[in-house]
Structure formats: C-alpha cells, structure tokens
Amino acid sequence: MGKYLDKILRHFLPYRELRAEHSGHLLTRLDRRPIKIRPTEVLGFSCVRNELLRLPYFLKYHREMGVDRFFFVDNDSTDSTVDHLLSQTDVHVFHTDASYAESKCGVDWLNVLLKHFGTGHWTMTLDADELFVYPMCEKVPLRKLLEYLEQSGAQAVMTFLLDMYSEKPIKDSVYTSGEPFLSTCEYFDSDSYHVRGKNGVPVRGGPRHRLFWEGKNREKPSPVLRKIPMVKWREDLSYEASTHVIPNVKHAELTGVLQHFKFFSDFHSYAEKETERKEHWDNAAQYGTYWDVLQEDREITAYYHASKRYSGSRQLVKKGLMQLPEDYLDFVKTYL
DSSP states (O other), X not given: OHHHHHHHXXXXXXXXXXXXXXXXXXXXXXXXXXXXXXXXXXXXXXXXXXXXXXXXXXXXXXXXXXXXXXXXXEOOOSSSHHHHHHTOTTEEEEEOOSOTTTTTTTHHHHHHHXXXXXXXXXXXXXXXXXXXXXXXXXXXOHHHHHHHHHHHTXXXXXXXXXXXXXXXXXXXXXXXXXXXXXXXXXXXXXXXXXEEXXXXXXXEEHHXXXXXXXXXXXXXXXXOOEXXXXXXXXXXXXXXXXXXXXXXXXXXXXXXXXXXXXXXXXXXXXXXXXXXXXOSHHHHHHHHHXXXXXXXXXXXXXOOTTEEEOOOHHHHHHTTSSXXXXXXXXXXXXXX
C-alpha cells in the first residue's frame, strides 16, 4: 500500500524532491498543493530559517504588489516558520537540513527552484527582511512595470539594500509580527554611500558601514549592497553570489531598492547566534563584526543627524538612490 500511495503522489504531486546541482543537497517538498503555474504569473523565491516574525507582512506586502505565487526553501527552522508557510494557499515549501554555507548561502538551493519553476517567468528572489520598491510603485502596478521592462528589452532590475532603522536603540526597536515593517523602522541613510556602481547604485556604505566598519580598521570591507532580485528567468541563468551577481542578463536603466529590515530588536540575538553557527558567508565574519560591536555598546542606534524619514519612492528618486528614466515616466504617465 505504501509503494502504491507513493506512486500516486509522484503522479499528482511532481517535484517531491529536487537535488541542488552545486552542493548535491536534497530539497524535500513539504506542501501537497498542485503546481499549475499560469504563463503570466509573477513568482517569488526565498530561503528562510526561523523567520516567523517577518513572514506575515513580507508575504502580504508582495502579494499586494502583484506576486502570484511563492516558493520557499526552509533550512531546518526551529520556530513555526514551516507551519505558517504551509498554511498559505499560494506558497510551496521545500525543506533541507543541509549546510547553508555549503550551498553558497542558499544560492544553490534557490537556483534549482528557479530553474524548475521560474523559467519563462518574471521572478523576485528576496530575503524575508527585504521589501522590493521601484519608482512610483505606490501608483504604478507591478504589471505595468513588467510591461515597460519587456518593451525596453530589459531582463533584470538592479537594486541596493537600503537599511531601515528607528530613532531608538536597535535593542528597543520592537516589531510586532504582521504590522508594516515601516511602523517600526522608518528611517534611512541618504548620504553615507562611499562606493557607487553602474547607474549610480550604491555598492557599499549605509548604517552598517557607519556603525560596524567605519574607523575600525577591519581587514575586510563592509557588506556589498547591490542586489538583482527581479529577473525574467531563463533555464541557462544562475545566481553566483546571493542575488548580488547574475551574468548574461540585460539590466534596465530603471533601478529599484530593497528596503532592508535587519535592525529590529532581534538583531542582537540573531547576530550572536549566527556568529556561533558560522553558516553565513566567510565563516559568518560579518556577523562576528556585528556581535563584537553590539557587545561593547548595547545602546547602539543607527539614527544620526543625517537620518531621513521614508516618505515614498519619489523621495528616493530625488535623492539619487533610484534611477527613473524619462521613457518610464512617459510609459506610466496615465497612472501619475
């Protein structure tokens, strides 16, 4: 009976297991929902571990933006992350207890899901603490943005991590699950980016550089901020380092932002745990840097004299943090 049932499940629920190409890690599918993806669907992809705090609003925000379906890799969460994801009707969940570091920090796992399910679709590959923002996103629907990208021949949208924070010490920036992330952390740096790349996109800088690297003679530089989360996926594509690098795609002149909500009050405990686990890039050296400073200054805050309260995407364009081409304005003028 067991073999017969297994045969039935494999027929009606394909992709029960997928093997990542680089690491050879096995991804086991946990949900039993049919995967019938319409050609026009926009798909979200994410790798998570113990993200129950952020997931309700992360999903709500991107659903309302226009993402139709989500694929998650759960890396052996010990909270109720999996239960929450399995309760969502538009979510498919794969699980692995393999080493995050050995998978190139989840890149290997995400690439196999993107190849099997994302090919031919516009995809958003995001962390649970990231919210995608694009020029005029408050008024211009995601479908209109995609129409613009298709017409211009673009295959990807470049962004950078805009670290958000509150006016309080980080340890006191308490977030309530399900609430908008901006209700807790509504401030950002507009002038602290010391390295910029193509299209003026910030590459290094921001509050993490100010707080944990600046003036401290670190052997290695502060985190790379540039990311490429939105891609029209092809079978021959693959991310090489998180979503920081993806070869062989044409980038849009328009750029976006990933609002990054790392600085909730759980940042202290997370930095300590990840420093001990050593599963992030470079033996979790970045988290070790965070934890060193946090132990010395428990009252540390990212807020400073040049902090700006976020008011919308137009503000980021005016400050040169997002690029808005003239032809995009012409394309979406009926919405403005």
